[in-house]
Amino acid sequence: MFKKVLILLIVVFINTIFYGQGNPDYANADNWAVLPESYPDLLSDFSTPNINDSVDVFYCYPTLITSKKDKRWNVPIDDSVQREKVLNSAVKFQASAWISAGNLYVPFYRQAHIRSYYQLDSGGRDALLLAYADVKAAFEYYLAHFNNGKAIILAGHSQGSTHISMLLKDYFDNKPLQKQLIAAYIPGIGIDTNHYESIKLMDNPFETGGFLAWNTFKKKFDKSNYHFYKGKSVINPVTWDTSTFTSKTLHQGFLFSNGNLYVNSFDTHVDDGVIWISTPKFPFRYLAFTMDNYHVGDVNLFWEDIRQNALIRVKSYFDSKLQE
Numbered sequence: 042m043f044k045k046v047l048i049l050l051i052v053v054f055i056n057t058i059f060y061g062q063g064n065p066d067y068a069n070a071d072n073w074a075v076l077p078e079s080y081p082d083l084l085s086d087f088s089t090p091n092i093n094d095s096v097d098v099f100y101c102y103p104t105l106i107t108s109k110k111d112k113r114w115n116v117p118i119d120d121s122v123q124r125e126k127v128l129n130s131a132v133k134f135q136a137s138a139w140i141s142a143g144n145l146y147v148p149f150y151r152q153a154h155i156r157s158y159y160q161l162d163s164g165g166r167d168a169l170l171l172a173y174a175d176v177k178a179a180f181e182y183y184l185a186h187f188n189n190g191k192a193i194i195l196a197g198h199s200q201g202s203t204h205i206s207m208l209l210k211d212y213f214d215n216k217p218l219q220k221q222l223i224a225a226y227i228p229g230i231g232i233d234t235n236h237y238e239s240i241k242l243m244d245n246p247f248e249t250g251g252f253l254a255w256n257t258f259k260k261k262f263d264k265s266n267y268h269f270y271k272g273k274s275v276i277n278p279v280t281w282d283t284s285t286f287t288s289k290t291l292h293q294g295f296l297f298s299n300g301n302l303y304v305n306s307f308d309t310h311v312d313d314g315v316i317w318i319s320t321p322k323f324p325f326r327y328l329a330f331t332m333d334n335y336h337v338g339d340v341n342l343f344w345e346d347i348r349q350n351a352l353i354r355v356k357s358y359f360d361s362k363l364q365e
Contacts, residue, residue: 064178065118074127075147081128087137096143096192096355099183101176102131103199107155114168115151134296135340139196142351148179176204192358194351195225198340202227215239223358225252228339231273242274246281246350249358257335257342258317273314278343281350285311294345302345
């Protein structure tokens with residue numbers, strides 16, 4: 042008994058030293074990567090002519106702590122390397138897809154290492170729950186101090202989608218807040234279609250109040266990773282329905298790391314839990330051949346498609362309110 046208590050005290054001490062006591066203070070603007078009143082300069086390249094002040098976008102970034110040499114389970118919220126990745130990678134090339142749709146909120150959080158997903162029973166589950174506790178605290182602060190009854194778009198990718206999916210369960214599913222939900226974009230995690238009671242997978246581009254999910258693979262996708270997504274929810278993020286095949290002529294554009302948008306770049310195919318695409322056509326096409334799958338591009342491969350769809354759903358949401 043004494044030994045178990047001692048171990049518990051050691052764990053608490055380590056967590057206090059490395060991660061601090063409790064969740065980050067989201068009243069402190071430094072704990073937000075993006076707040077509407079102080080967009081970082083890197084977002085200045087993305088015009089916002091259609092921004093709707095009656096809509097908020099709450100975005101949660103994907104796993105950026107991936108090095109096998111990094112033995113940490115969670116990255117501290119003030120880690121400067123992580124913060125740079127969040128802003129110059131995730132915010133610039135993912136969150137920017139929703140910036141035209143509403144006021145963007147992006148909290149920093151103590152993200153779990155990528156190993157957490159395949160070492161759940163040896164530390165991974167606790168690491169992911171710690172990360173989610175931060176996201177939850179940020180969302181609660183957002184609701185209490187920023188939202189003021191506005192409509193909400195939730196967006197994430199990979200680990201970010203994991204946390205957004207949990208927010209959906211805790212705050213929206215069969216709860217009054219669902220009335221404010223325009224859409225939840227949660228690609229890259231593999232989620233069952235019936236995961237929620239009242240929140241449904243949306244299968245047309247005008248629906249609101251539900252979620253959207255997809256998992257992107259190469260044309261000859263890696264079967265060793267496929268089992269994670271087999272049978273999971275999937276829509277085609279070009280047509281925003283369950284179309285089995287979509288020609289590249291309908292693809293609106295993917296945002297590459299050089300900041301350029303490439304349109305009509307690939308065909309899309311829906312296939313049992315995943316969407317696989319033909320090799321993208323753009324000036325750096327050779328880079329695509331070196332990738333095992335396109336998970337990392339779940340958002341920026343469909344950047345313009347997402348941007349336009351978010352605007353469509355915003356309009357559809359408010360049109361439906363006028364008819365009530």
